[in-house]
Each structure stands twice: as C-alpha cells, then as structure tokens.
Amino acid sequence: MSRVPIFDGHNDTLLKLYRQRQDGGPGFFDRSDQGHIDLPRAREGGLGGGFFAVFVPSARSSNTDSPSSPPAPIELGYAQQVTLTMAAQLFRIESESGGQVKVVRTVDEIVGCLESGVLAAILHFEGAEAIDPNLDALEVFYRAGLRSLGLVWSRPNTFAHGVPFGFPASPDTGPGLTDAGRELVRACNRLGILIDLSHLNEQGFWDVARISTAPLVATHSNAHALCATTRNLTDRQLDAIKESDGIVGLNFSVSFLREDGGKDPDVPLETMLRHLDYLAEHLGIDRVGLGSDFDGTTVPREIGDVTGLPKLMAALAAHGYDEASLRKIAHENWIRVLGKTWKGT
Numbered sequence: 105m106s107r108v109p110i111f112d113g114h115n116d117t118l119l120k121l122y123r124q125r126q127d128g129g130p131g132f133f134d135r136s137d138q139g140h141i142d143l144p145r146a147r148e149g150g151l152g153g154g155f156f157a158v159f160v161p162s163a164r165s166s167n168t169d170s171p172s173s174p175p176a177p178i179e180l181g182y183a184q185q186v187t188l189t190m191a192a193q194l195f196r197i198e199s200e201s202g203g204q205v206k207v208v209r210t211v212d213e214i215v216g217c218l219e220s221g222v223l224a225a226i227l228h229f230e231g232a233e234a235i236d237p238n239l240d241a242l243e244v245f246y247r248a249g250l251r252s253l254g255l256v257w258s259r260p261n262t263f264a265h266g267v268p269f270g271f272p273a274s275p276d277t278g279p280g281l282t283d284a285g286r287e288l289v290r291a292c293n294r295l296g297i298l299i300d301l302s303h304l305n306e307q308g309f310w311d312v313a314r315i316s317t318a319p320l321v322a323t324h325s326n327a328h329a330l331c332a333t334t335r336n337l338t339d340r341q342l343d344a345i346k347e348s349d350g351i352v353g354l355n356f357s358v359s360f361l362r363e364d365g366g367k368d369p370d371v372p373l374e375t376m377l378r379h380l381d382y383l384a385e386h387l388g389i390d391r392v393g394l395g396s397d398f399d400g401t402t403v404p405r406e407i408g409d410v411t412g413l414p415k416l417m418a419a420l421a422a423h424g425y426d427e428a429s430l431r432k433i434a435h436e437n438w439i440r441v442l443g444k445t446w447k448g449t
C-alpha cells in the first residue's frame with residue numbers, strides 16, 4: 105500500500121547534528137537511535153520533507169521547546185556564526201546525499217520531491233538574531249535559500265519579544281514588534297519569506313496580523329484551550345489564522361499536548377487527536393498540518409521518533425478522517441499556504 109508522504113512544519117535536526125558533530129556522534133545518513141530524525145528513519149516513517157530549523161542556542165540546553173534556563177538575548181555576531189555553520193550543514197547534506205535530499209526554494213520543487221521520493225528541506229530560521237536591523241543579512245540569506253523565518257524564538261531580540269515558557273499562562277506576555285520588527289515583516293512579504301508565529305508573544309502576533317499580507321502561520325503550536333502553555337494558540341488567534349487562510353502545524357511536544365503541561369512522555373495518541381480535532385474544528389480541515397518539533401523536544405512514547413508517523417496517520421484514519429482529509433493534513437495544506445506566501449512557483 106502506498107503511503108501519503110508527510111511534509112512537516114518543524115524539526116530541530118540541524119541543531120542535533122550541530123551538537124553531535126561537536127561530540128563526534130552519528131551523521132544524517134547514519135541510522136541511529138539518537139534523537140528523532142536521520143535519513144534512513146525519515147524514509148521508513150514516510151517523511152517527504154519539512155522545515156529544517158536553524159536555531160542558535162542561548163546555552164547548552166537539550167530541548168529547544170523547554171529550556172532549563174530562562175532564555176536571554178544573544179548577539180548578532182555569535183548568531184551569524186552559528187547560523188552559517190548550521191545552514192552549511194544542510195547544504196552539505198544536500199550535496200553529499202547523491203540526490204536524496206534537496207533544499208527547496210519553490211513550491212514546484214516541493215511537489216517534485218514528494219512525487220519522486222527526494223527529501224525536501226526548507227531552510228528555516230527559528231529566531232531572527234542572525235539578521236541585522238538594516239536587513240542586509242536577510243537579502244543574502246534569502247538568496248542562499250532562506251524561505252521561512254520565525255521573528256523570535258522564546259527570547260527577546262531586535263525585532264520582537266518571544267513568549268517565555270509558562271504554564272498555565274497566557275501568551276500575552278509583553279510588548280509587540282519593534283519598528284525594526286515591522287520592517288522585517290514587510291521585507292519578508294516583499295521577498296516571499298514565510299513568517300512563523302510559533303514563538304511570538306500575543307501582541308507581536310497581532311502586530312504581524314495587522315501588517316502582513318501573507319497567510320498567518322504557526323509552524324509548531326497547539327490549542328491553548330486544551331493545554332494552557334504560552335506556546336499554544338488562543339481561540340482568537342486561531343480565528344485570525346483561519347481568516348487569513350493560514351495554517352497551524354500540530355506540535356508533538358508532550359508539554360504542549362498534555363492538559364497538565366507536564367513532561368511525562370506517556371501521552372496517548374488520543375491526546376494528539378484531541379488537539380488535531382480542535383484545530384480542525386476552529387481552523388477548518390484546510391488549515392491544519394503537522395509540526396512535529398522532532399529533535400527539539402520530548403514527543404509521546406507511542407510516536408517515539410519519525411518512524412512513528414504512520415501510527416499517527418493510522419490513528420487519524422481510525423478516528424474518522426477520510427483519505428482526502430489525511431492528504432490535506434499530511435502535506436497539501438502546507439503546499440497551498442507556501443504557494444500563497446512564496447514568490448514564484
């Protein structure tokens with residue numbers, strides 16, 4: 105039986121590889137049991153591609169979605185140095201893959217990859233610390249392949265304020281975008297770079313909603329009504345995303361799924377289904393996707409790693425999602441939103 109390829113809204117595999125390289129661990133082409141994604145396991149799990157995040161660590165913390173220390177701002181020079189190293193890693197993976205991995209810059213390239221079984225990687229920055237206020241680096245990174253940018257990770261920078269991790273708490277944690285942040289939104293619209301709202305605080309979210317001409321996107325967030333973490337989206341935010349014809353990628357992080365916000369990985373698949381149902385009810389089936397957060401967080405034990413994706417899809421089918429809906433969740437919704445966001449085909 106042929107499987108629907110999955111296009112995923114967020115992984116931190118480049119961060120894992122960056123750390124493993126420092127520690128002499130396995131590379132992307134080696135099958136290992138470390139973390140969640142490598143090429144052999146991606147193939148086994150039916151992963152067709154996704155957003156590969158460049159994340160600049162504040163300190164040595166293993167989870168990007170539940171750090172042990174409070175996130176402090178980081179400097180441009182340091183951020184650029186780490187960003188270049190991690191982006192270069194992705195380009196090296198592409199060139200060493202013998203055609204098995206492609207860094208995609210257009211929707212046509214993604215569609216081609218999904219049809220031919222080449223793993224499609226979008227270069228995404230999780231936080232804009234490597235971008236200078238004049239946006240010179242943005243132009244250069246765009247030319248290199250940057251197609252998706254989170255204005256912030258969960259810490260303040262020149263452009264905006266990220267949500268600190270809190271539970272139970274509202275995502276309304278501080279001020280909105282700076283003037284430079286508003287300019288960055290306009291520049292992303294002009295270039296056709298997707299703006300990711302997942303780590304932004306609520307005021308920043310509304311600022312982007314007012315300024316941006318593109319669909320609103322949260323690549324890896326869940327429903328605040330079901331798990332009251334600052335990283336999840338309120339009903340009002342979901343309404344705005346729906347109105348813009350945007351998308352939310354379901355985050356597999358147990359802390360953003362569990363009603364108690366805890367870190368215990370014994371989370372039944374039903375909890376993931378409950379969030380997905382809620383997102384689909386509020387956004388419509390055309391505006392829900394997956395945003396696993398693989399390699400950046402603790403995921404339910406039942407999923408385990410990327411090879412657990414077929415389990416989730418089977419659970420969705422058993423839960424009543426028909427073939428057409430599964431295709432939308434798996435990749436079609438991402439492709440539509442990217443088509444409306446990026447310039448060129």
Ligand SMILES: [Zn+2]
Pocket residue numbers: 168169230302303324400
């Ligand atoms: Zn994240």
